[in-house]
Amino acid sequence: MEKKRIVHYINNFFAGIGGEEKADIPPEVREGVVGPGLALQTALGDEYEVAATVICGDSYFGEHMDEATETLLAMIKEYDPAGFVAGPAFNAGRYGVACGSIAKAVEQELGIPVVTGMFTENPGADMYKKDVHIILTKDSAADMRKSMPKMAALLKKMMSGEEILGPAEEGYIERGIRVNYFAEERGSARGVEMLVRKMAKEPFETEYPMPVFDRVAPNPAVKDMKHAKVAVVTSGGIVPVGNPDRIESSSATKYGVYSIEGKDTMSPEEFMTIHGGYDRAFVLNNPNLVVPLDALRQLEKEGEIGELNNYFIATTGTGTSIGNAKGFGEQFSKKLVADGVDAVILTST
Numbered sequence: 001m002e003k004k005r006i007v008h009y010i011n012n013f014f015a016g017i018g019g020e021e022k023a024d025i026p027p028e029v030r031e032g033v034v035g036p037g038l039a040l041q042t043a044l045g046d047e048y049e050v051a052a053t054v055i056c057g058d059s060y061f062g063e064h065m066d067e068a069t070e071t072l073l074a075m076i077k078e079y080d081p082a083g084f085v086a087g088p089a090f091n092a093g094r095y096g097v098a099c100g101s102i103a104k105a106v107e108q109e110l111g112i113p114v115v116t117g118m119f120t121e122n123p124g125a126d127m128y129k130k131d132v133h134i135i136l137t138k139d140s141a142a143d144m145r146k147s148m149p150k151m152a153a154l155l156k157k158m159m160s161g162e163e164i165l166g167p168a169e170e171g172y173i174e175r176g177i178r179v180n181y182f183a184e185e186r187g188s189a190r191g192v193e194m195l196v197r198k199m200a201k202e203p204f205e206t207e208y209p210m211p212v213f214d215r216v217a218p219n220p221a222v223k224d225m226k227h228a229k230v231a232v233v234t235s236g237g238i239v240p241v242g243n244p245d246r247i248e249s250s251s252a253t254k255y256g257v258y259s260i261e262g263k264d265t266m267s268p269e270e271f272m273t274i275h276g277g278y279d280r281a282f283v284l285n286n287p288n289l290v291v292p293l294d295a296l297r298q299l300e301k302e303g304e305i306g307e308l309n310n311y312f313i314a315t316t317g318t319g320t321s322i323g324n325a326k327g328f329g330e331q332f333s334k335k336l337v338a339d340g341v342d343a344v345i346l347t348s349t
Contacts, residue, residue: 063276
């Protein structure tokens with residue numbers, strides 16, 4: 001019997017090509033299994049064959065999403081697969097975004113079952129959970145042994161046309177998609193049972209979970225802007241030319257602090273953007289579009305603000321995990337307070 005062909009997507013690290021220094025490699029394809037593909041093949045069993053592995057560097061994909069997706073799709077089509085697996089990406093943000101993006105493209109273009117896997121805080125999980133099934137993993141590759149069989153099992157069910165049950169049964173991240181089903185007990189009886197359990201402080205599980213929003217109380221307004229010290233923080237990826245801190249173009253794991261002391265404008269000879277989520281042409285020509293140093297200096301001269309802070313803080317926002325973003329803010333806010341900053345202007349793209 002002919003085996004069902006599967007194509008597997010992985011990044012430069014899991015392909016054994018290298019780490020961050022090789023994250024800019026363009027798409028390539030290799031016959032058969034590579035790296036974690038061995039675990040995938042084992043989990044799938046003898047009726048399935050990982051026919052090929054497509055590979056792309058995380059930075060390359062983030063900076064050339066359309067081009068990389070088109071190239072990878074052409075490579076995948078050559079093998080006429082019956083199913084597609086991406087990752088798992090665990091908590092690697094850029095890898096997660098790439099896995100979600102290419103899995104969505106394969107599902108839409110080829111019409112075949114797709115599965116990927118991520119940690120719940122991976123930005124790719126939030127971006128693509130409504131588009132594709134994402135098996136919930138832990139935050140590191142140490143979970144590969146447990147997560148890959150779950151991905152394989154779900155893919156096999158999808159390929160065989162079996163009913164896909166809920167997140168709790170199948171192990172995927174909740175997609176926020178509600179479906180009708182027939183329950184043995186009517187809703188009023190189930191509701192009363194849950195209420196009794198809740199009143200008795202016993203465990204129960206709601207059938208209609210509510211979204212959880214992170215609410216932050218705003219600080220009081222600045223009372224006197226004419227005497228306030230103002231700083232700029234940006235998620236628009238503005239860095240000194242050459243990107244000395246090697247901040248990632250997407251799914252950033254770091255931020256930079258850069259001096260603007262004595263400068264009246266953001267010169268393109270000194271500053272650039274490394275952001276991977278927008279057309280950078282205009283900003284490369286005029287970095288003031290993201291860090292408005294020229295306008296703020298004018299306000300400073302006119303006395304509309306008391307003083308402009310002598311440095312700005314920058315990172316890239318696209319794909320950056322909530323955990324990393326909160327960590328950045330907790331770190332640099334202490335520095336801003338210590339340096340007497342009264343207000344911050346946060347610019348994006």
